[in-house]
Amino acid sequence: MHRGLVTGPGELREFLFGRLRSAGCLAAVFAAAAAHAAGAGADGRHWRRLDSEIDARTPSPAQREASRAQGRGTARAGRVAWPSAALDALLAVSTRPHHPAVIGALTGGARAGTPREAAAVAAYLSISGPASAAVRLLGLDPFAANAAVAALGPDLERITEYAASVAGRDPAALPAVGAPALDLLAQAHQRHHRDEVRLFAS
Amino acid sequence: MRARAHLTVELDSRGRNVVRELSSASPLTLMPRRGAVRLAAGPTDRAVVHLVNSATAPLGGDELDLRVRVGAGARLLLRGVAATLVLPGHRRGSSRSTVHVEVAEGGTLEYLPEHTVVTARAEHEAEFRAELAEDALLRCREVLVLGRSNERPGLLRTSTHVTRGEVPLVRQTLELGNSRLEASAGYLAGARVVATESVVWKNDPVAPTSGEWWSLTPLAAGGATATALAPDAVTARHRLTEALRTHPDGKELVREHW
Numbered sequence: 001m002h003r004g005l006v007t008g009p010g011e012l013r014e015f016l017f018g019r020l021r022s023a024g025c026l027a028a029v030f031a032a033a034a035a036h037a038a039g040a041g042a043d044g045r046h047w048r049r050l051d052s053e054i055d056a057r058t059p060s061p062a063q064r065e066a067s068r069a070q071g072r073g074t075a076r077a078g079r080v081a082w083p084s085a086a087l088d089a090l091l092a093v094s095t096r097p098h099h100p101a102v103i104g105a106l107t108g109g110a111r112a113g114t115p116r117e118a119a120a121v122a123a124y125l126s127i128s129g130p131a132s133a134a135v136r137l138l139g140l141d142p143f144a145a146n147a148a149v150a151a152l153g154p155d156l157e158r159i160t161e162y163a164a165s166v167a168g169r170d171p172a173a174l175p176a177v178g179a180p181a182l183d184l185l186a187q188a189h190q191r192h193h194r195d196e197v198r199l200f201a202s
Numbered sequence: 203m204r205a206r207a208h209l210t211v212e213l214d215s216r217g218r219n220v221v222r223e224l225s226s227a228s229p230l231t232l233m234p235r236r237g238a239v240r241l242a243a244g245p246t247d248r249a250v251v252h253l254v255n256s257a258t259a260p261l262g263g264d265e266l267d268l269r270v271r272v273g274a275g276a277r278l279l280l281r282g283v284a285a286t287l288v289l290p291g292h293r294r295g296s297s298r299s300t301v302h303v304e305v306a307e308g309g310t311l312e313y314l315p316e317h318t319v320v321t322a323r324a325e326h327e328a329e330f331r332a333e334l335a336e337d338a339l340l341r342c343r344e345v346l347v348l349g350r351s352n353e354r355p356g357l358l359r360t361s362t363h364v365t366r367g368e369v370p371l372v373r374q375t376l377e378l379g380n381s382r383l384e385a386s387a388g389y390l391a392g393a394r395v396v397a398t399e400s401v402v403w404k405n406d407p408v409a410p411t412s413g414e415w416w417s418l419t420p421l422a423a424g425g426a427t428a429t430a431l432a433p434d435a436v437t438a439r440h441r442l443t444e445a446l447r448t449h450p451d452g453k454e455l456v457r458e459h460w
Contacts, residue, residue, distance in 0.1 A: 005387040005391065006387065011387075014382070014385065014386050014387070014388075015386060015387045015388045016388065017382065017383070017386055017388065018383055018385075018386025018387060018388025018389035018390075019386070019388030019389075020388070021380075021383055021386075021388075021389065022383075022388060022389050023388070052369060052370060052422070052423060053370055053373065055370075055421075055422035055423060056370035056371060056372055056373045056421070056422070056423065057373050057374065058422070059372070059374065059419050059421060059427040059429070060410070060417070060419050061409075061410050061419055061420060061422075062410070064422060172370065172373075175375065176361065176363075176373035176374055176375045177375055177377075178374040178375060178376050179388065179389055180376070180389070180390060180393075180396055180398070180429050180431055181386075181387055181388065181389055181390050181391035181393070181431060182387075182388055182389070183417065183419070183429060184391075184412065184415055184416070184417050184429060184431060185387065185391075187410055187412040187417040187419065188412055188417075190410070190412075191412050
C-alpha cells in the first residue's frame with residue numbers, strides 16, 4: 001500500500017480480486033485438502049507432505065513466515081476451543097503449521113466440517129484481512145471496503161467450489177497457483193520495514 | 203502435430219560430457235554444439251545443445267514432448283536460439299508442451315530457453331518437470347511475454363515442478379488470459395513480461411534480496427527463485443539479472459546469463 005498501488009475503494013476491489021484468485025485460491029485449496037485429510041484420519045506423513053507442498057508453492061519467505069505465524073496463532077486458539085485428533089496430528093508435525101492447514105484441521109476435525117466449508121473460510125480470510133488493513137492504513141471508508149469484499153461474493157463462491165472439487169487429490173497433485181506480484185510486494189514490504197528500522201537505529 | 207524428442211548426456215570414461223542419445227522430432231530440433239564440447243574437453247566441460255523450433259510451433263492441437271536425462275556427474279547447457287511464439291491453430295483446441303528432465307547424482311542442467319510470446323487467441327499448456335538426485339544442480343528459466351506489441355495474450359497455463367528425491371522444492375503455476383486478473387496488484391500488477399528462474403546451485407542464499415519489481419528468495423526446502431516483473435522483455439531480463447547477481451553463486455550465474 002505504501003507504493004500507492006491501492007489508494008481508493010476501486011483499486012482495493014481489483015487488488016482483492018487478484019489476491020482471491022491467486023493466494024486466496026491456493027489457501028482455499030489447501031484448507032479443503034486439510035479438511036479432507038482430517039476427515040480421513042490422515043497420519044503424520046500426510047500432514048508433513050501437505051506442509052512441504054505448501055512450502056513448495058510459496059517461494060516468498062515473507063509469505064511463508066506470515067502463513068506460519070497466522071497458523072500458529074489460530075492453532076493455539078483452536079486447540080482450546082475445538083481440540084481434535086487432527087489438530088494434534090498436524091501440530092505434532094510442525095509447531096508452526098501453515099494457516100490453511102490449520103483452518104482445514106480445525107474445520108474437518110472437531111467440527112466434522114466439509115472441505116467446502118474450510119475452503120470458504122480460507123478464501124474469505126484472504127480478502128477480509130487486506131480489506132480491514134486498507135481501512136486502518138489508508139483510512140478508507142469501512143463501508144466501501146466491506147462493499148469491495150461483498151462484490152467478490154460470486155468469485156469467492158467459484159474458488160470455494162473449485163477448491164472442494166480437488167480436495168481429495170494427492171498433495172503433490174494439488175493446484176499450485178502462483179502470485180508473482182504479491183510475492184514481490186511481500187518482499188518489498190519486508191525490505192521497507194528492515195530499512196526503516198535501520199534508519200531509526202542510525 | 204505430435205512430436206517427441208529425447209536427449210541424454212553422460213560422462214564418458216575420460217570424464218568428457220558426451221551426448222549419448224539425441225532424437226529430434228520436428229518441430230523439436232536439438233542441435234549439439236560439438237565444437238564447444240571438444241574445445242573445452244576435460245573434467246570441467248559441459249555439453250551444449252541448442253533447442254531449435256524447426257517449424258512454426260506450437261500451434262493449436264500440437265503436442266510436443268521433450269525428455270532430457272543428465273547422467274551422474276555430467277553437465278548440460280540446453281538453450282533456446284529464438285523466442286517461441288505460441289499461436290492459435292487452424293483447428294480448435296489447445297496446444298501442449300511438456301519438458302521432463304532427470305538429473306542424476308552430481309549432474310548439472312542449465313535449461314535456458316528464450317522467451318515465450320503468448321499471442322492472441324492462443325490456447326497453450328506448458329509443463330516443466332525436473333527430478334533431481336540429492337546433489338544435482340539445476341537452473342531453469344521462463345520468460346513469458348503477454349502478447350506481441352499492443353496485443354492481448356491468449357490463454358496460457360504454465361507449470362514448473364522441481365523435486366529433489368521425495369521433496370518438492372518448487373511447484374508454481376501461472377495462468378494468463380484474464381486481463382482483469384493480470385492488471386491486479388494481487389497477481390501481475392499489469393506487467394507485460396514475467397520472468398522467473400529457479401536455481402538449485404552450490405550454495406543457497408541465506409536471506410532474500412529484492413529491488414524494483416525483482417526478488418531472489420531462498421526456497422523452504424533448498425534452492426532459490428528469482429522473479430522479475432516488467433513492462434518489456436529487456437527490462438525483465440535486466441531485473442532478473444539483478445536478482446541472480448545477489449545469489450551467493452551470482453558471478454557464475456550471470457556470466458553466461460543470456
